[in-house]
Amino acid sequence: MFSKQNKTILITGGAGFIGSNFIPYFLEKYPSYNIVNLDVLTYAGDLSNLGEIEGLTRYKFIKGDICNRELVEFIFSEYDIRGVIHFAAESHVDNSIKNPGVFIETNVNGTFTLLDAAYKYWMEKPFYVKTGYQGCRFHHISTDEVYGTLGQTGLFREDTPYAPNSPYSASKASSDMIVRSYHETYGMDTVITNCSNNYGPKQHDEKLIPTIIRNALNGTAIPIYGDGQNIRDWLYVLDHCNGIDLAYHNGRSGESYNIGGRNERTNLQIVDKVCSLLDQKVPREKRYKDLLMMVEDRAGHDRRYAIDASKIEKELGWKADENFESGIEKTVEWYLEKYIVR
Numbered sequence: 001m002f003s004k005q006n007k008t009i010l011i012t013g014g015a016g017f018i019g020s021n022f023i024p025y026f027l028e029k030y031p032s033y034n035i036v037n038l039d040v041l042t043y044a045g046d047l048s049n050l051g052e053i054e055g056l057t058r059y060k061f062i063k064g065d066i067c068n069r070e071l072v073e074f075i076f077s078e079y080d081i082r083g084v085i086h087f088a089a090e091s092h093v094d095n096s097i098k099n100p101g102v103f104i105e106t107n108v109n110g111t112f113t114l115l116d117a118a119y120k121y122w123m124e125k126p127f128y129v130k131t132g133y134q135g136c137r138f139h140h141i142s143t144d145e146v147y148g149t150l151g152q153t154g155l156f157r158e159d160t161p162y163a164p165n166s167p168y169s170a171s172k173a174s175s176d177m178i179v180r181s182y183h184e185t186y187g188m189d190t191v192i193t194n195c196s197n198n199y200g201p202k203q204h205d206e207k208l209i210p211t212i213i214r215n216a217l218n219g220t221a222i223p224i225y226g227d228g229q230n231i232r233d234w235l236y237v238l239d240h241c242n243g244i245d246l247a248y249h250n251g252r253s254g255e256s257y258n259i260g261g262r263n264e265r266t267n268l269q270i271v272d273k274v275c276s277l278l279d280q281k282v283p284r285e286k287r288y289k290d291l292l293m294m295v296e297d298r299a300g301h302d303r304r305y306a307i308d309a310s311k312i313e314k315e316l317g318w319k320a321d322e323n324f325e326s327g328i329e330k331t332v333e334w335y336l337e338k339y340i341v342r
C-alpha cells in the first residue's frame with residue numbers, strides 16, 4: 001500500500017505513448033506523489049514502455065476501463081485520489097474514420113465517467129466543503145485537432161473556435177466541453193491542454209514517423225496520403241510532458257493551454273528528414289526515400305495544424321527544449337533499437 005503521507009494522483013492511459021513518457025518523468029520529479037495508472041491496455045497500450053518503474057512502491061498499475069464507473073469509484077476511494085491527469089483516449093484519426101463508435105465511447109463517455117466520479121468523490125469530502133479542492137484538479141489532455149484546420153497562415157490560439165473535422169477530433173472536442181461544463185457549472189478545478197503532433201520514443205507503430213522508419217527498414221513502401229503537403233506542428237513528447245506538468249501545477253483553474261513545438265513541417269519534409277537520417281545511420285544500396293509511395297488521401301484530411309503557444313510560455317514559463325533536429329535524431333535512434341538489433 002502507498003505511504004499515506006504522499007498525495008495520490010490517478011493517471012489514465014499511462015501505458016500509451018504520451019502517458020508512458022509522462023509517468024516516469026513525473027515520478028522522478030515529484031517524490032511526494034504516488035501514482036495509480038489506470039489503463040485498459042488496448043492494442044495501443046504497452047506495459048513494456050513502463051519497465052523502468054515496475055516494482056516502484058509509489059506506483060500502481062490497474063488494468064481497467066475508464067468507462068467502468070464501479071471500478072473508477074473504487075479507485076477513488078481505495079487510493080484517496082487527489083488529482084487526475086487524464087490521457088486515456090482512442091487517438092488514431094484513421095481508425096476513427098473506420099470505426100467512430102469506440103471513439104465516442106472511450107473519449108466522450110469515458111471522460112464523463114471519470115470526471116463525474118472525481119467530482120462526486122471530492123465534493124463529498126470535508127476538505128472540499130471547508131476549503132475548496134485543495135489541489136484536487138482534473139487535467140484533461142487534449143489535442144489541437146479540436147480547432148479544425150488552418151489555411152497557409154494563422155495559428156491556433158486558445159480562443160480559436162472549435163471546428164473538429166474527424167470523428168476523433170469531434171470526440172476530443174466533446175470531452176473538452178464536458179470538462180469545461182464541470183468547471184462552469186460546479187466550480188470544479190479543471191485544466192485542459194491542447195497539444196500539437198507529438199513525436200519521440202514509445203509512439204505506436206501506426207503513426208506517421210514510426211511508419212516511415214519501420215517501412216524503410218523493412219524495405220516496404222512508405223505511404224504518404226494525398227499530395228504530402230499537409231502540415232503538422234511537431235512537439236517532442238518530453239517537452240509536452242513538461243508543459244502538462246506546468247499546467248497541472250500552475251495553470252489557472254478552468255483555463256486551457258495550447259502546447260506546440262513551433263516546428264511546422266509538411267509530411268514530405270518529414271519523410272525526407274527521417275530517410276536521410278536512416279541513409280546515414282543504416283546505409284543501404286538505394287536511398288530510403290525511393291520507397292516513398294503517394295497513396296489515396298485520408299477522408300476529411302486536415303490541411304495544416306500550427307499552434308500559438310504564447311499563453312503557456314508567458315503565463316507558465318514553458319518552452320520547448322528540443323529543436324526538431326535534435327528531437328528527430330533521438331527518436332530515430334530509439335526506433336533503430338526497437339526495430340533492429342544492432
Ligand SMILES: Cc1cn([C@H]2C[C@H](O)[C@@H](COP(=O)(O)OP(=O)(O)O[C@H]3O[C@H](C)C(=O)[C@H](O)[C@H]3O)O2)c(=O)[nH]c1=O
Nearest residue numbers: 091092093143196197206207208211223224225230267
Ligand atoms: C500514418 C500516416 C499518416 N500520414 C499523414 C496524415 C497526417 O497528415 C500526418 C500525421 O498523421 P498521424 O496519423 O501520425 O497523426 P495525426 O492524424 O496528425 O494525429 C496525431 O496528432 C494529433 C495532434 C492527435 O491528437 C492525434 O491523436 C494523433 O494521432 O501524416 C501519412 O501520410 N501516411 C501515413 O501512413
